[in-house]
């Protein structure tokens with residue numbers, strides 16, 4: 090693993106997981122408790138229905154838990170929504186915001202993602218802000234432009250919070266939409282170019298504090314490719330979907346870090 094940043098390996102369970110699947114988290118916690126040598130932070134973001142139980146199990150394995158989305162407010166008349174304060178109350182220390190599935194399924198805009206990221210920070214959780222281009226955009230050589238636009242719009246500026254606070258509590262996840270759940274992964278050189286551009290953007294936005302922000306790669310990360318991807322400069326961890334659902338696979342990715 091590169092840089093001096095402690096890597097973060099985060100599992101995004103998406104809309105998967107019933108109570109019975111908590112056994113996977115129990116297995117993971119047990120394995121990590123018996124093998125505390127892993128040199129990364131491990132995060133699980135289960136569906137909200139399993140968050141409180143996940144948090145309790147995670148405590149025993151030095152794993153942290155998080156949410157997959159939050160509302161822009163902390164409470165109020167918003168039937169069916171969940172606030173960052175509620176996620177934190179159930180044990181979350183991170184909240185994923187702006188995942189491409191939320192952007193496409195729910196029409197979430199950069200402005201909305203920005204407000205959700207602020208709400209997460211206000212509630213005391215670190216937002217994991219997702220960005221990434223579609224296949225058509227990659228083919229049209231627009232990947233960099235699209236990601237930069239998403240960063241400009243989705244990441245709260247340092248004027249909202251003290252620079253140090255934002256940089257310490259912010260994670261960016263680069264997830265090319267076409268790599269999510271498809272088994273396709275960009276070339277390592279393409280990942281390197283994008284992560285380096287995101288790092289430059291962070292320096293521009295946050296000054297020296299931008300060096301501390303973790304930039305995760307997400308999209309078909311598996312035990313077989315994790316080591317290579319995680320050794321790319323400025324890849325400070327992974328946001329893992331499918332391969333985080335089985336303790337064995339997720340553990341192999343954690344060990345690769």
Ligand code: 13P
Nearest residue numbers: 101269270308309330331
């Ligand atoms: P997969 O690992 O299943 O491709 O999903 C990636 C992702 O969207 C994580 O947020």
